[in-house]
Amino acid sequence: MKTARLTAVGVLSAAALFSFAGTANAAGAPTPDRATSSSKGDVSFTLDNGKVVPMDPTNPQKDKPIKDNPSDPVEPGTTGPLTIDRISNIHFGQQKISAEDQTYFAQPADIILSNGTHSSVPNYIQLTDKRGSNVGWKLQVTQEDQFKTTDQKALQGAQVTFTNGVTNKEGTNKANAPKAQTPVVFDKFGQAKTIMTAAAGTGMGTWFENFGDATNMSKSISLSVPGNSAKEQKGYSTTFTWTLLDSPA
Numbered sequence: 001m002k003t004a005r006l007t008a009v010g011v012l013s014a015a016a017l018f019s020f021a022g023t024a025n026a027a028g029a030p031t032p033d034r035a036t037s038s039s040k041g042d043v044s045f046t047l048d049n050g051k052v053v054p055m056d057p058t059n060p061q062k063d064k065p066i067k068d069n070p071s072d073p074v075e076p077g078t079t080g081p082l083t084i085d086r087i088s089n090i091h092f093g094q095q096k097i098s099a100e101d102q103t104y105f106a107q108p109a110d111i112i113l114s115n116g117t118h119s120s121v122p123n124y125i126q127l128t129d130k131r132g133s134n135v136g137w138k139l140q141v142t143q144e145d146q147f148k149t150t151d152q153k154a155l156q157g158a159q160v161t162f163t164n165g166v167t168n169k170e171g172t173n174k175a176n177a178p179k180a181q182t183p184v185v186f187d188k189f190g191q192a193k194t195i196m197t198a199a200a201g202t203g204m205g206t207w208f209e210n211f212g213d214a215t216n217m218s219k220s221i222s223l224s225v226p227g228n229s230a231k232e233q234k235g236y237s238t239t240f241t242w243t244l245l246d247s248p249a
Contacts, residue, residue: 047081048130054086056113057124057208060170067112077126082137084244085206086126090160092223099227106211106221122166122210122217125196127244129204136248137178137203139196143186147223147236155236157226160186162195164212164220173205180209192243200248 053065054077068074077085088109095104108120129137141162147155165180178198186193196209212220225231 045132047132049080051077051079052083052085052126052128052206054126055170055206055208056111056119056121057126057168057210058119058121058214060126060168060206060208062170062172062206064114066114067116069110069112072110081129081131082244082246083128083130084125084242085128086124087242088123088125090123090221090240097231097233101227102225104223104225105219106223108217120217122212123221124208124210125242126206126208127196128206129198131246132204134201134204136198136200138194138198138245138247139209140192140243140245141184141195142192142241142243143189144239144241145189147238149232149234149236153230153232153234155225155231156229158229158236159224160238161222161224162211162220163222164216165195166210166213167196168208168210170206173207175204176202178203178207182211198248 053062055061056064056066072089072091074087074089077083088111090106092104092106095102106123109123111119111121113119125139127139143160147158161183163183165182167177167180169175169177178196181195181197184193184195196207198207211217
């Protein structure tokens with residue numbers, strides 16, 4: 001009887017000791033095979049106010065910018081987070097005087113590629129949105145006045161129309177595409193016409209609006225001239241003002 005009682009007491013004491021040890025480990029005592037700590041990560045952004053290089057509108061690549069064409073100089077690109085990078089001039093060529101109504105078409109743009117070779121491409125505009133806000137934008141163009149000679153003789157009744165607007169993007173751009181808005185008819189001088197729009201969530205990065213493609217670029221910008229308008233043996237010119245608005249479409 002005495003032995004049985006001692007044995008029982010010994011078993012109870014061992015159970016109590018095990019229970020105490022388990023409680024101590026649960027309270028956060030370090031283990032010999034693991035240590036835990038933490039660190040932080042961060043990033044910040046700043047606006048890019050630099051210029052964007054002009055590119056081939058049919059195969060745009062940042063590492064292959066096009067060169068200036070001395071025979072057809074254009075306005076330099078703007079700077080800032082929302083930029084117009086390049087606009088081709090619009091050339092309707094030399095035409096014969098006619099007493100009939102005529103429609104003339106703008107010649108394709110002649111660009112010089114990075115390797116020095118010339119290439120005929122659609123007339124186009126290149127623009128870039130680097131704001132990071134993704135709020136969208138609106139591109140407008142205004143014909144400031146009628147075609148005129150240097151001594152201000154107007155080509156009465158002449159009217160320009162842009163058609164076949166096609167959007168294209170620089171190759172690394174993953175943003176959602178804006179929308180071309182053509183045809184655009186310049187029926188009033190000094191009045192802005194919307195020609196490309198980016199709704200909220202679209203239009204970030206570098207984009208192009210090309211007027212036509214390889215199949216129709218020589219028929220995408222037209223100039224209609226009435227047969228009864230006076231035409232002198234001189235050159236006529238006009239100005240188109242392009243405005244990229246910091247506002248959603």
